[in-house]
Amino acid sequence: MGIKGLTKLLADNAPKGMKEQKFETYFGRKIAIDASMSIYQFLIVVGRSGTEMLTNEAGEVTSHLQGMFNRTIRLLEAGIKPVYVFDGKPPDLKKQELAKRYSKRADATEDLADAIEVGNKEDIEKFSKRTVKVTKQHNDDCKRLLRLMGVPVIEQAPSEAEAQCAALCKLGKVYAVASEDMDSLTFGSPRFLRHLMDPSSRKIPVMEFEVAKILEELNLTMDQFIDLCILSGCDYCDNIRGIGGLTALKLIRQHGAIEGILENINKERYQIPDDWPYKEARQLFKEPLVCTDEEQLDIKWTTPDEEGLLTFLVNENGFNSERVTKAVEKIKAAKNKSSQGRMESFFKPVTNPSVSIKRKVNKCVLRFPKPGAQHKFSLQAFSFSRSKVIGSLGMSMLDHSSKYSGSGPLVMAACFGT
Amino acid sequence: MLELRLVQGSLLKKVLESIKDLVNDANFDCSATGFSLQAMDSSHVALVALLLRAEGFEHYRCDRNISMGMNLNNMSKMLKCAGNDDIITIKADDGSDTVTFMFESPTQDKISDFEMKLMDIDSEHLGIPDAEYHAIVRMPSVEFARICKDLSSIGDTVVISVTKEGVKFSTRGDIGSANIVCRQNTTVDKPEEATVIEMNEPVSLTFALRYMNSFTKATPLSNTVTISLSSDLPVVVEYKIAEMGYVRFYLAPKIEEDEDETKPQA
Numbered sequence: 001m002g003i004k005g006l007t008k009l010l011a012d013n014a015p016k017g018m019k020e021q022k023f024e025t026y027f028g029r030k031i032a033i034d035a036s037m038s039i040y041q042f043l044i045v046v047g048r049s050g051t052e053m054l055t056n057e058a059g060e061v062t063s064h065l066q067g068m069f070n071r072t073i074r075l076l077e078a079g080i081k082p083v084y085v086f087d088g089k090p091p092d093l094k095k096q097e098l099a100k101r102y103s104k105r106a107d108a109t110e111d112l113a114d115a116i117e118v119g120n121k122e123d124i125e126k127f128s129k130r131t132v133k134v135t136k137q138h139n140d141d142c143k144r145l146l147r148l149m150g151v152p153v154i155e156q157a158p159s160e161a162e163a164q165c166a167a168l169c170k171l172g173k174v175y176a177v178a179s180e181d182m183d184s185l186t187f188g189s190p191r192f193l194r195h196l197m198d199p200s201s202r203k204i205p206v207m208e209f210e211v212a213k214i215l216e217e218l219n220l221t222m223d224q225f226i227d228l229c230i231l232s233g234c235d236y237c238d239n240i241r242g243i244g245g246l247t248a249l250k251l252i253r254q255h256g257a258i259e260g261i262l263e264n265i266n267k268e269r270y271q272i273p274d275d276w277p278y279k280e281a282r283q284l285f286k287e288p289l290v291c292t293d294e295e296q297l298d299i300k301w302t303t304p305d306e307e308g309l310l311t312f313l314v315n316e317n318g319f320n321s322e323r324v325t326k327a328v329e330k331i332k333a334a335k336n337k338s339s340q341g342r343m344e345s346f347f348k349p350v351t352n353p354s355v356s357i358k359r360k361v362n363k364c365v366l367r368f369p370k371p372g373a374q375h376k377f378s379l380q381a382f383s384f385s386r387s388k389v390i391g392s393l394g395m396s397m398l399d400h401s402s403k404y405s406g407s408g409p410l411v412m413a414a415c416f417g418t
Numbered sequence: 419m420l421e422l423r424l425v426q427g428s429l430l431k432k433v434l435e436s437i438k439d440l441v442n443d444a445n446f447d448c449s450a451t452g453f454s455l456q457a458m459d460s461s462h463v464a465l466v467a468l469l470l471r472a473e474g475f476e477h478y479r480c481d482r483n484i485s486m487g488m489n490l491n492n493m494s495k496m497l498k499c500a501g502n503d504d505i506i507t508i509k510a511d512d513g514s515d516t517v518t519f520m521f522e523s524p525t526q527d528k529i530s531d532f533e534m535k536l537m538d539i540d541s542e543h544l545g546i547p548d549a550e551y552h553a554i555v556r557m558p559s560v561e562f563a564r565i566c567k568d569l570s571s572i573g574d575t576v577v578i579s580v581t582k583e584g585v586k587f588s589t590r591g592d593i594g595s596a597n598i599v600c601r602q603n604t605t606v607d608k609p610e611e612a613t614v615i616e617m618n619e620p621v622s623l624t625f626a627l628r629y630m631n632s633f634t635k636a637t638p639l640s641n642t643v644t645i646s647l648s649s650d651l652p653v654v655v656e657y658k659i660a661e662m663g664y665v666r667f668y669l670a671p672k673i674e675e676d677e678d679e680t681k682p683q684a
Contacts, residue, residue: 022460022461024460024461025460025461025462027461339672339673340463340626340670340672340673341463341652341670341671341672341673342461342462342463342670343458343462343463343464343465343544343652343668343670344462344544345670346650346651346652346670347465347544347545347546347547347652347668348544348545349542349543349544349545350543350544350545351543355482355483355484355485
């Protein structure tokens, strides 16, 4: 799933392209979400113990409904306007990956049967999670639920939902794409949010990625970035063994594109896969099959259908009626929140004539080298990000400051860098 | 080199108290004309603009335009250590990464130096064009604070409407609704108790009371408050700082859903 190690690669090499934001700051924003991925997560996590899952009276699983209902309410309550996109037909290239997943699931089903026989609880838990499959019924249930809640859905993307989400963002139909799958960036979604849908109890800030800034910092074109993602490892084709994200970045910078790398790389050391379909994968990322028809993408948020929700959730799926009624109230109350305007819609940014007193330190650094002083805040600002990031950022800061006290040319380099 | 000496140190204390809950970190910009700040709250719904003109300081030296990033909470902590009658001097050296607040007691027998670390703040500076407002209301600041506080016990939002009759503040909540009308009133003993309404066009806008209440923390700075409204602009709530400048709060209105749909994505 996604692009291997891309988050870390970006944190190390393009930190300005990502910033942490509070969940609350997204009020009034339209956000596209890959529904199929969400449903899969719900089926794994929500209300599961061993092989038992949340079900209605008829014994049909309702975990996906429970998860979708709660999460969507949480988003709506924050004034966010979600739009869910459902997967269409997977591209041919993904078949290999899907087949792998299918066989893994088959293995897990066997393992699960064994585990049940032996009665190993841990294994039952582990393998039953691996047997999860999102069916058409699950998708249809969720579409019905969302429509009743007044939340728009794009019923069937022509192909991958991730690609369609990115297309919506490119068209300006939504502010950003929320996903845990870094593919969104490769599909060129201008703004991409991670952890938006994490439960509030985990208190993880939303991580906002901006493609334009990432490209600027990596000093790559979008095409090169796509090649970088393919080399790092994507869903559509194998990567070259022994080349990870960092090496890939170096190679792309050196040779410009995968073609250039293939010409120059030591083929003894690195094994290029036979019939490597990187061109096709590139094409899928660059021009994925998406719908850009204005009429089909007319996204509207409406008032929830209270009666419909009660019938569907309470009568048909055994939800607690009091909870559903309360939730509907919440959705209605949330309308208010999404109408708050933002300053930027009225006033536009201008350049500030003042120069930061501290930036000036860098300019006159030749006269007063002050090691370490100016970067305290940057460190602080990142102190709540994941520990690996802290480590690497911390290191680069220290490097930086040591340059100040170092020799002349190095100091100059530091000046240009800031 | 920067050195600003403010005899009425309590002003700076009050300014900080009025903005520190709205904004966490901000850049103070210092130029030959004055000491200013522009910052938005974290959700970019409200903006505060502060100006303390150079003339208002007893001594004002600023060799070149600089900006100093400060954590307002920390700055407030330090300023709280100054007495209300103290003279406050703000000092910073070129190339330093700290700012010093010096407090002198009126009798000059106690002098305190507080040095605070500066920070790098990446903030956007918004251009605020001069605008003709549809309606401008001037009223006692205490009265405005009272209205905001009272209404927020009933609802979350306030509709401010200005008509020929006067200015109306209304809200609606679970327990009921409230309407407060203030009429123009210039026949008062003291000019600061007057309510003056200038209206070119009737206007009605909806705002979040939470922010309005936060703005009224500036009430101690001024006896009167000026509220400027236009249907297509954020409201401006201005507290003048005698002889020196102002604190202005801008708040984006709530927008009707349908209008919002037609607007391009920001």
